[in-house]
Amino acid sequence: MTTPVFHGIKTNLLTTASTAITSVATAVIGMVATGSDADAALFPLNTPVLIDDVRTALARTGTQGTLPVALAAIADQCSPLVIVVRVETSADGQDALVEAGLQKLLTAEQVTTYRPRILGAPGLASEAVTTALATVAKQLRGMAYALVPAADLAGALAYPAGFGARELMLLWPDSAVGGADIEGRALGLRAAIDAATGWHKTLSNVEIAGITGLAEPVSWGLDDTTTDAALLNSANITTLVRKNGWRFWGNRTTSSDAHWAFESAVRTSQVLQDSIEDACFRFADKPLTVGLVKDIVATANGYFRKLVKQGLLIGATCWYDPAANAGADLANGQLALDYDFTPAAPLEGLTFNQRLTDKYYVDFATLLATS
Template sequence: MPANFLHGVETIEIDRGPRPIRTVKTAVVGLVGTAPSGPVNTPTIVLSAKDAAQFGDITDPSSAGHTIPQALDAIFDHGAGTVIVVNVFDPSIHTVTGESGKTPIAASHIIGTVTAGGARTGLKALEDTYNLFGFNAKLLIAPGYATLTSVTTELIALAGKLRAMAIIDAPAGITVQQAINGRGPSGAINFNTSSERAILCYPHLKVYDPRTNAERLEPMSARLAGLICATDVERGYWWSPSNQEFKGVVGAERPITARVNDPQSEANLLNENGIVTVFNSFGTGYRAWGNRSAAWPSVSHPKNFINVRRTADVLHESVEYAMLQFIDRPINDALIDDIKGSVNAFIRTLIGRGALIDGACTYDPAKNPPTELALGHLTFDISFMPPTPAERISFESFIDINLLATLGGGQ
């Protein structure tokens, strides 16, 4: 019944039909560390090397001992990505050089806290970025500090909250055996996790340092983050970063034996234990090598593939954000059809891009009994499958003597 009396004509606009769903950003790095300058404990968007200058120049002696300038250089060497920087270094109270009377940066500064006034610092500041910028970081790094188990644990926990991947470095100076041992309870490093949100990296990489005109070691995490961003932009987030060449790398901390057909090579042994490493063979350059998160080998589900986990995140988060326009509308057949139509249109788009093999959103009345509908609760099913990477290619070879019959013009 009309809400008011009208003797005349009116037009009532009815919004029906599916709504477009916007894909969430994936090539976004959350970087926490120290810089000689720039905002302190304030999430700051950096889009280019020019923007990065506010946090210091790697050629400037004042950048020595700081992690953010090096990490930004590593990321932007790959030419793509958005970086949300959280600098925890306050020059008035902190030191990275042991300056007397000041506090050295510790794991607690990187992890951060919530102040009495409600302000977040360190890693915790990255929880504010959706409200600030409309997107979250999807690759979390803290180069130089992620080798600490306490920081590793917090990076993984935050990755779960943000539907991100935490890129974790092994400490410098360890052997291949120590890296593999670190996956178990008797290991002495920060690799004892089965999180599908963790990407474990070994070894450190060598890069040219213009400040010292010499090589220096740096954690792999920043280069891998930059490589993943570049892969997302150039090929798509459904591509694995494995077998993609690092930029700006002149060597590895220690040589890793790598042959594509040798299961006993060190690169393969590291991958077998859920560790991403570097592949360098004749004429290949230095490549990221490894498709799987730390969930492997504990979890055999395809979600242990880095690209499958990230593709699922994109689908889930994009759909969730798009549902805001449907929240609190009257539950009826039109609403159900609109939601299904919107999600299925998005899934078809992802299939067309190559991000999914197939998928569908359906409504099952058995999962939506009157008691749940009366509570305002709708349930939909989403089934989908991203493409898995061609990690292993096998050939079955046969020596067939019958082929000798073709000699001499035989048929």
């Protein structure tokens, strides 16, 4: 067959292989709670369920257990998506029930289409539960928020020694309400900050709605490094202070690695991982060509530029390293790309250097003459 000859002018509409990356949704809470008289149709046992209207759901939580207190505390901050796993109440073996409930959060994305990234078990804190919570947070690339179960400052300061997870933020003391209240408020405020400001902003120094007081007094001064609050922060515990309303005060995770000391660094890392991976799903199984590699690198760098412009990131770069890509690996369909990034650190400490001087008297006569 003779190949037709094209003689003229035409335009082909093409799309580039690179794509805009959208950051994953981070303001999704996942929590385990108890509630023996909750509506079983809305809150079935040991099943992750998506609550898309927290205030309406409050009418069906009942009055028992941690569920009504935690959801009310969240609702005071905002009305986010909340994935709830309700577990049985037990006078013996409650930790095991909660730990099993936390495992159910790992299936939440398949069940609800949303991945929980702000995690907690309000009112059910114990060392075993918090350890399990941190493990689940790592698997979900989320952050866990847990109350330190200590009756006094000395007990609180000793508690973090048992933890080292970058995905965990510890809180102390409890609120005056107690139970699931303070952890619920932390989860709700974290979601509110994500929605209003972004995942690059830490939990610290944002007014908390609904706090009436603390279970234990905490001394604090903005310029004092010897207070209870300063000691707690130095022990990687986020506390609460009262200045223009009640606020969480502390930016740090339990990690001993300085790279992951700040909550914002961990969450930035998680968002970059998931967002880039999700966007690059479309590249999987395509022919591994020079053009494909360039498109993937361009996609990642385009996303980084957008985040920097939005003030969510200080800088980041993706590149192809020949040393990491042997010919045999490429022939086997295996490609490795590198990227680095610098997250936005919180302004945790601000120092002013005050100097007494007489230099402003030098032109005093001129000032008198012209004033």
